[in-house]
Amino acid sequence: MPGADKETDLSERIEAFLSDLKRGGSGTGPLRGSAETARETTALLRRVTAQARWSSAGDLMEIIRKEGRRMTAAQPSETTVGNMIRRVLKIIREEYARSRGSSEETDQQESLHKLLTSGGLSEENFRQHFAPLKANVIEAINELLTELEGTTDNIAMQALEHIHSNEVIMTIGRSRTVEAFLKDAARKRKFHVIVAECAPFCQGHEMATSLSKAGIETTVITDAAIFAVMSRVNKVIIGTQTVLANGGLRAVNGTHTLALAAKHHSTPLIVCAPMFKLSPQFPNEEDTFHKFVSPHEVLPFTEGEILSKVNVHCPVFDYVPPELITLFISNIGGHAPSYIYRLMSELYHPEDHEL
Amino acid sequence: MLADGPEKTGDIERIKNEGKELTKEEKQRLRKEKKQQKKNKEKKDEKAPLESEKEKKPASSSPASQATAQPPTQKASSGVPAPAPVPVAASEAPSPVDKPAKSKAELKAERRARQEAERASKQSKKGEVGQQAAPSKAKAPPSELQPVVKRLPEHIQVDNPEVLKKLAKKLERQQIPLRSDYGYKVSLFSHLHQYSRKAPLTQQLSIPSSVIHPAIVQLGLQYSQGIVAGSNARSVALLHAFKQIIRDYTTPPNEELSRDLVNKLKPYISFLNQCRPLSASMGNAIKYIKKEISNIPSQCKEEEAKSKLQDCIDCYINEKIILAAKAIAKYAIEKISDGDVILVYGCSSLVNHILCEAFEKNRKFRVIVVDSRPRLEGREALRRLVQRGISCTYVLISAVSYILPEVSKVFLGAHALLANGYVMSRVGTSQIALVAKAFNVPVLVCCETYKFCERVQTDSFVSNELDDPDDLIVTRKGKTHLEHWQDVSSLGLLNLVYDVTPPDFVDLVITDLGMIPCTSVPVVLRVKNVDQ
Numbered sequence: 001m002p003g004a005d006k007e008t009d010l011s012e013r014i015e016a017f018l019s020d021l022k023r024g025g026s027g028t029g030p031l032r033g034s035a036e037t038a039r040e041t042t043a044l045l046r047r048v049t050a051q052a053r054w055s056s057a058g059d060l061m062e063i064i065r066k067e068g069r070r071m072t073a074a075q076p077s078e079t080t081v082g083n084m085i086r087r088v089l090k091i092i093r094e095e096y097a098r099s100r101g102s103s104e105e106t107d108q109q110e111s112l113h114k115l116l117t118s119g120g121l122s123e124e125n126f127r128q129h130f131a132p133l134k135a136n137v138i139e140a141i142n143e144l145l146t147e148l149e150g151t152t153d154n155i156a157m158q159a160l161e162h163i164h165s166n167e168v169i170m171t172i173g174r175s176r177t178v179e180a181f182l183k184d185a186a187r188k189r190k191f192h193v194i195v196a197e198c199a200p201f202c203q204g205h206e207m208a209t210s211l212s213k214a215g216i217e218t219t220v221i222t223d224a225a226i227f228a229v230m231s232r233v234n235k236v237i238i239g240t241q242t243v244l245a246n247g248g249l250r251a252v253n254g255t256h257t258l259a260l261a262a263k264h265h266s267t268p269l270i271v272c273a274p275m276f277k278l279s280p281q282f283p284n285e286e287d288t289f290h291k292f293v294s295p296h297e298v299l300p301f302t303e304g305e306i307l308s309k310v311n312v313h314c315p316v317f318d319y320v321p322p323e324l325i326t327l328f329i330s331n332i333g334g335h336a337p338s339y340i341y342r343l344m345s346e347l348y349h350p351e352d353h354e355l
Numbered sequence: 356m357l358a359d360g361p362e363k364t365g366d367i368e369r370i371k372n373e374g375k376e377l378t379k380e381e382k383q384r385l386r387k388e389k390k391q392q393k394k395n396k397e398k399k400d401e402k403a404p405l406e407s408e409k410e411k412k413p414a415s416s417s418p419a420s421q422a423t424a425q426p427p428t429q430k431a432s433s434g435v436p437a438p439a440p441v442p443v444a445a446s447e448a449p450s451p452v453d454k455p456a457k458s459k460a461e462l463k464a465e466r467r468a469r470q471e472a473e474r475a476s477k478q479s480k481k482g483e484v485g486q487q488a489a490p491s492k493a494k495a496p497p498s499e500l501q502p503v504v505k506r507l508p509e510h511i512q513v514d515n516p517e518v519l520k521k522l523a524k525k526l527e528r529q530q531i532p533l534r535s536d537y538g539y540k541v542s543l544f545s546h547l548h549q550y551s552r553k554a555p556l557t558q559q560l561s562i563p564s565s566v567i568h569p570a571i572v573q574l575g576l577q578y579s580q581g582i583v584a585g586s587n588a589r590s591v592a593l594l595h596a597f598k599q600i601i602r603d604y605t606t607p608p609n610e611e612l613s614r615d616l617v618n619k620l621k622p623y624i625s626f627l628n629q630c631r632p633l634s635a636s637m638g639n640a641i642k643y644i645k646k647e648i649s650n651i652p653s654q655c656k657e658e659e660a661k662s663k664l665q666d667c668i669d670c671y672i673n674e675k676i677i678l679a680a681k682a683i684a685k686y687a688i689e690k691i692s693d694g695d696v697i698l699v700y701g702c703s704s705l706v707n708h709i710l711c712e713a714f715e716k717n718r719k720f721r722v723i724v725v726d727s728r729p730r731l732e733g734r735e736a737l738r739r740l741v742q743r744g745i746s747c748t749y750v751l752i753s754a755v756s757y758i759l760p761e762v763s764k765v766f767l768g769a770h771a772l773l774a775n776g777y778v779m780s781r782v783g784t785s786q787i788a789l790v791a792k793a794f795n796v797p798v799l800v801c802c803e804t805y806k807f808c809e810r811v812q813t814d815s816f817v818s819n820e821l822d823d824p825d826d827l828i829v830t831r832k833g834k835t836h837l838e839h840w841q842d843v844s845s846l847g848l849l850n851l852v853y854d855v856t857p858p859d860f861v862d863l864v865i866t867d868l869g870m871i872p873c874t875s876v877p878v879v880l881r882v883k884n885v886d887q
Contacts, residue, residue, distance in 0.1 A: 224783030254753030
């Protein structure tokens with residue numbers, strides 16, 4: 001039966017994606033950037049919508065939630081997966097509401113009036129069947145995919161508004177978004193970039209070679225020299241792994257030190273982050289926030305005689321509080337960190353925050 | 356006393372005869388002025404302070420402001436905004452350019468006026484030749500402020516071709532090879548040398564060298580390859596080498612030991628400077644030795660003089676380094692309580708000593724060692740602590756904001772303490788102090804008083820050391836991204852060695868004189884100068 005084939009095909013793809021996620025997160029630098037992960041997740045969800053068997057929006061949402069839970073469990077630190085799932089769930093809700101004819105606004109806003117008149121829980125159970133719902137949802141997901149493809153370019157287009165000539169810009173590690181941003185500005189302006197290498201993975205080296213090949217004056221410094229050099233820096237432009245719900249960042253380790261040094265010298269800190277990195281998580285779970293990789297990166301096995309007697313830590317991420325950040329540049333424009341909560345409510349439905 | 360000597364030499368003779376009236380520093384100053392006036396007559400052009408033949412103060416007497424006055428004007432066109440150093444560091448505006456050609460009479464009158472003014476002690480002199488008006492420069496002995504023209508050390512004037520020519524001539528005269536710079540230098544640091552470790556100076560020497568004592572050749576090689584590293588280790592190695600030199604020294608006929616030995620030491624010091632710029636502690640040790648040598652009375656017999664000098668050196672090492680470490684450990688142990696989590700950075704011999712002593716005295720604590728590329732000195736500290744049985748944790752400096760919430764105190768070592776309260780130490784120290792401040796963790800700096808230095812500095816650019824840039828290259832997973840960095844013209848690698856920590860990040864400085872705040876460093880310098 002063609003249906004069964006499709007289903008096995010679908011579950012195979014999901015399994016392949018899950019194992020990719022598990023392997024890719026071994027911390028030796030992302031084998032795939034977040035943008036690719038987001039695109040693959042969305043494509044997979046589109047396939048699920050197209051091929052899985054469901055009759056009402058509620059069923060579809062259940063299926064997606066189930067798969068979503070498995071995907072986030074495979075690699076908890078890869079938050080773009082969870083973000084895309086929440087976006088798709090929101091899309092389904094919207095399309096359902098549109099098919100039903102009710103306006104979207106009233107359904108979403110929590111208000112005191114609504115609580116009193118509707119008797120507590122929302123009566124939406126998404127059980128009605130609408131024939132064009134599938135097509136609508138797939139079309140909306142396609143729009144989402146187009147948006148995802150254009151994020152880096154959208155951010156890079158804003159580069160000239162933020163970089164003037166003869167500036168000294170500092171960055172850390174390797175971010176494809178920041179690389180595109182700086183290369184776009186370099187076409188018209190001349191400036192100098194200082195890249196902190198971000199040990200132990202030393203991704204800054206790749207970034208520096210790539211920038212210097214584009215003709216930008218680049219200098220590589222060690223992490224220890226960040227504060228020493230900061231007094232000559234005009235702007236700090238960084239990428240991040242995730243933007244948290246309070247406007248803080250979960251970025252590569254060393255970013256908090258960079259942010260503190262920038263604050264001390266009153267240097268603006270600009271974060272280039274596309275919207276799909278925005279996550280409804282808060283940074284208060286101590287044990288789930290950090291991710292560690294093998295301490296071999298820090299103290300190699302050649303130092304064998306002391307290895308067994310010491311504790312070695314190799315955290316991958318750093319938390320940067322929102323007070324240290326000046327500006328977020330995303331594909332829809334620039335925002336202050338205090339505005340992030342509002343963007344969150346536009347992208348995700350509050351009931352989807354917990355998958 | 357000094358009033359109306361019409362002849363310069365007459366002055367000096369009288370001073371010599373009256374012996375104790377003037378301090379040694381004034382004598383030296385007068386000699387210097389004599390030489391300088393001779394030079395001024397030879398070349399009648401306005402120039403910033405010239406490199407003198409006396410390498411008295413290689414590192415410790417340079418005003419940072421004068422260095423910044425030159426490079427920013429040359430660098431303004433390079434596209435990097437560097438005007439900031441000038442207003443920041445140059446609180447003293449006039450650079451010592453005002454040495455035009457003066458007539459002999461004017462010079463004499465000037466000198467006389469200066470001497471009379473100096474006699475009236477406790478009056479600060481401003482407006483004399485090459486003056487700086489900053490109260491932050493606590494250079495003078497307590498009873499008067501020295502109107503000395505500050506000489507910029509050569510090693511921070513690399514972008515000035517005249518200075519380089521002078522240096523080349525001097526080294527040629529002393530028969531020491533000149534070391535050439537390596538690789539593309541970042542424009543912010545074009546005023547500093549950048550050498551490659553693969554091209555040590557000794558390759559250009561003929562072995563056996565007749566000019567340089569073999570102990571010094573060995574020492575120079577050990578410095579440039581990083582075998583002897585750390586300011587205490589370098590100073591002790593230097594003093595031992597000097598002892599060897601004194602042992603092997605014989606006074607040539609018709610020469611005085613006190614003059615000739617000092618002259619013999621000069622090419623050695625130039626050589627060591629070429630191998631690796633001298634540290635502040637080495638500078639102070641050299642000053643001390645030169646003073647001791649020149650104080651040898653002329654009627655002293657050679658053997659006696661030599662053994663006296665060797666005793667002086669032993670005494671210096673014992674007092675300033677070994678006993679000072681014991682005293683500092685005693686004070687520091689009071690600050691360590693049971694259950695502490697102590698963070699240390701890199702490998703400081705003094706801090707390791709303190710921790711080992713505290714462990715002997717049965718304090719219960721654990722240590723977190725923070726390390727940084729490319730030197731990875733923390734591993735050496737880790738080995739020493741683990742050998743004693745102290746429980747340690749090890750992280751890289753990028754993880755310091757992860758580990759700081761666990762830490763109760765931070766102990767840092769210092770390379771030198773500057774007269775404006777800034778702490779000069781291994782690069783990364785200021786960063787650790789910054790993050791510790793943000794987390795409200797107390798920062799304690801441990802430093803012996805012989806490392807206190809009369810220089811002032813506000814940023815890590817004007818006076819620093821650039822290490823071999825190839826050290827940054829690393830191979831991960833079979834790929835070496837920076838391998839061909841020299842081929843890409845717009846790529847530069849920066850390997851800084853030192854940085855300065857502002858005094859507001861440091862809560863306490865523990866020295867052999869006690870526990871002082873960072874801002875009391877000039878007071879200690881003043882007290883030391885009075886003692887000497």
